[in-house]
Amino acid sequence: MVVSALRVLLLANAAKTIFGSLEGKAALSPQGNDSVGGGCLNGPCWPGNDFCGEPFKDAPVFHLMDQHGCSENDPNSPVFDPVHGVFHHFYQIHLAASPGFGPDAGHFVSKDFINWAQVPVAIWNGLDASTSPPRVTKYDNMAIFTGSAFVVDGAGPGGKGPGVVQIYPGLCNKNDWPACSTGTLLAQAVPANYANDELLVNWTKPPYNPIMENAQRDPASAWKTPHGEWRTRTLDSKIYGAASDADVLSGKWYEIGTCKDLRRCECPSLYPLPSPTPGFEEEYHIAAQAGGLPTHVHKTSCGGDFWQLGTYEDGPPKVIPSFKATPGWEDLFEQKIMDVGKFYASKDGEYPSKTGGKRRINWGWAIVPPASTQSLPREVTFNAAARCLQQSPIDELMALRGPAVYSKADVRVLAGVSTPLGIAPGLVKQSEAVVSFTLPSEAAQFGLAFSNENTLLACVVSYSPPTPNSSVRMYEVPVTCGGFKDSLRLLAAEKKIEIRVFSDWTFMEVYFQKGRVAMTVPQPFKDSTDIVLTSTVHAQASAVDVYPIRSIWTSPEVVRKAPRSYELPDSVIQI
Numbered sequence: 001m002v003v004s005a006l007r008v009l010l011l012a013n014a015a016k017t018i019f020g021s022l023e024g025k026a027a028l029s030p031q032g033n034d035s036v037g038g039g040c041l042n043g044p045c046w047p048g049n050d051f052c053g054e055p056f057k058d059a060p061v062f063h064l065m066d067q068h069g070c071s072e073n074d075p076n077s078p079v080f081d082p083v084h085g086v087f088h089h090f091y092q093i094h095l096a097a098s099p100g101f102g103p104d105a106g107h108f109v110s111k112d113f114i115n116w117a118q119v120p121v122a123i124w125n126g127l128d129a130s131t132s133p134p135r136v137t138k139y140d141n142m143a144i145f146t147g148s149a150f151v152v153d154g155a156g157p158g159g160k161g162p163g164v165v166q167i168y169p170g171l172c173n174k175n176d177w178p179a180c181s182t183g184t185l186l187a188q189a190v191p192a193n194y195a196n197d198e199l200l201v202n203w204t205k206p207p208y209n210p211i212m213e214n215a216q217r218d219p220a221s222a223w224k225t226p227h228g229e230w231r232t233r234t235l236d237s238k239i240y241g242a243a244s245d246a247d248v249l250s251g252k253w254y255e256i257g258t259c260k261d262l263r264r265c266e267c268p269s270l271y272p273l274p275s276p277t278p279g280f281e282e283e284y285h286i287a288a289q290a291g292g293l294p295t296h297v298h299k300t301s302c303g304g305d306f307w308q309l310g311t312y313e314d315g316p317p318k319v320i321p322s323f324k325a326t327p328g329w330e331d332l333f334e335q336k337i338m339d340v341g342k343f344y345a346s347k348d349g350e351y352p353s354k355t356g357g358k359r360r361i362n363w364g365w366a367i368v369p370p371a372s373t374q375s376l377p378r379e380v381t382f383n384a385a386a387r388c389l390q391q392s393p394i395d396e397l398m399a400l401r402g403p404a405v406y407s408k409a410d411v412r413v414l415a416g417v418s419t420p421l422g423i424a425p426g427l428v429k430q431s432e433a434v435v436s437f438t439l440p441s442e443a444a445q446f447g448l449a450f451s452n453e454n455t456l457l458a459c460v461v462s463y464s465p466p467t468p469n470s471s472v473r474m475y476e477v478p479v480t481c482g483g484f485k486d487s488l489r490l491l492a493a494e495k496k497i498e499i500r501v502f503s504d505w506t507f508m509e510v511y512f513q514k515g516r517v518a519m520t521v522p523q524p525f526k527d528s529t530d531i532v533l534t535s536t537v538h539a540q541a542s543a544v545d546v547y548p549i550r551s552i553w554t555s556p557e558v559v560r561k562a563p564r565s566y567e568l569p570d571s572v573i574q575i
Helices: 005-014 245-249 281-289 395-400 556-561
Strands: 072-081 086-093 104-110 117-123 148-153 162-171 184-191 230-233 238-242 254-258 266-272 296-301 305-313 322-324 343-352 358-366 378-383 388-393 406-413 430-438 444-452 455-463 474-481 484-491 496-504 507-512 517-522 530-535 539-548
Touching (some): 072 104, 072 148, 072 162, 072 343, 086 117, 104 556, 117 162, 117 556, 148 245, 230 245, 281 378, 296 343, 305 343, 343 517, 388 507, 406 530, 430 530, 444 496, 455 496, 455 517, 455 530, 474 507, 474 517, 484 517
Antiparallel strands (some): 072 086, 086 104, 230 238, 266 296, 296 305, 305 322, 343 358, 358 378, 378 388, 406 539, 430 496, 430 539, 444 530, 455 474, 474 484, 496 507, 507 517
């Protein structure tokens, strides 16, 4: 959970004595409409009145962005409901009911990961909106910060089968909640009418809340240990546990202690090593059979989103876990930034795939005009050959493509001469471009650029070939886009580099080599914007494809009527 500059001011003026130090919070200020501490479009913000203003114009259309005119930030509680087959994505929406300053938990839904609808705010500060009139909950009446969702056996309709539970940090104040010392507690929310509410629009806060007084923020998605104990961690590296499924559903959590192996940072996550990167399955399975792969990914947000890989062990119930470097993979225990651009506070979840398996998908807060969005959903995989995680936009996004407006093979790019593609006016600002360059035999800078009349934003690879006949298996080359810089790892056997760019009105998501490097880059597009290929030496683009991308938005009614598309076997998350 990030506190914006506006919210920092609100905290300082209205709740300074409650929350203490804001050390470590990034002053990342989203633009747009904030109804925190103020009114909504039709009066005070309240269940049934959750529009901050008119919907944004000239704004992203194929990213999840608040459609009620509200600013937003962190993704929250991404989860697949195994009961109704619906994907749920919650996020920090900048509004609040009195006396709070927000944010609260906004809510998007989909059945196919392609078409999405916004539904009413799921969790309000200080209110249980599942009743009429809403029931007052004084313990979280200031704000609902970044939470997580997980699937628990027995949480389904009528207490049978798996179902979704949310755990979230509620912000309290001592005047209304005398036990409030740290300003934050943990609470749970569950579907109010699971059997009949297909889109899980209505969430209730069970009477056992809060589940943990005087905690800290950002509980990670809970996991179940081999011993049957549920666990989560908060930003202060503190581990909490619940002895069983039944105890989770009764709100019976306890503190286990602080794990010094898990660094203190915002929006933490811990999950098993993901599936192999497509095309590198053999290297993954050979290493796995040798018993040497890292077991887990640990992700945190500290001035950027970072992940590290290592060996994690839970231990018996109520015992502090350990997370150490994996022998032979010590380099992966170092913190590695996930996205050097305007990307923060990411949240991941375990989702079903079209083939009936499981996959790990990550979402981030894209800090871009006019009021921030959620990033594209990125599937996380492990490339054992390149010794790195990769994140690539999920395959379902290809269904958003229209017919290619440019598709050519073996495009010659002359040294120092820009090669415009001549895309029709108005198409680039809502598009996907995929360009594969054949690696030259000499040092060169090559890539693609986006021309806005007299300005040019370039995404460039600064390539230097490895020494001939050397035994190097991999090497690094610098990559840049719009002032953001990173290093791309290449395998000596690779002969091509792919640059894939999604452009959505006010920004781009850029992926080098299928997500070994990712960048979220603000970039205002005009109708006149064209795509240009560039190189400092004679080069060849082996394939160039540009597609228009349609909007993702539909109505809740359309989502409700859509057929179920996915199943998630063994949906309880095991670590």
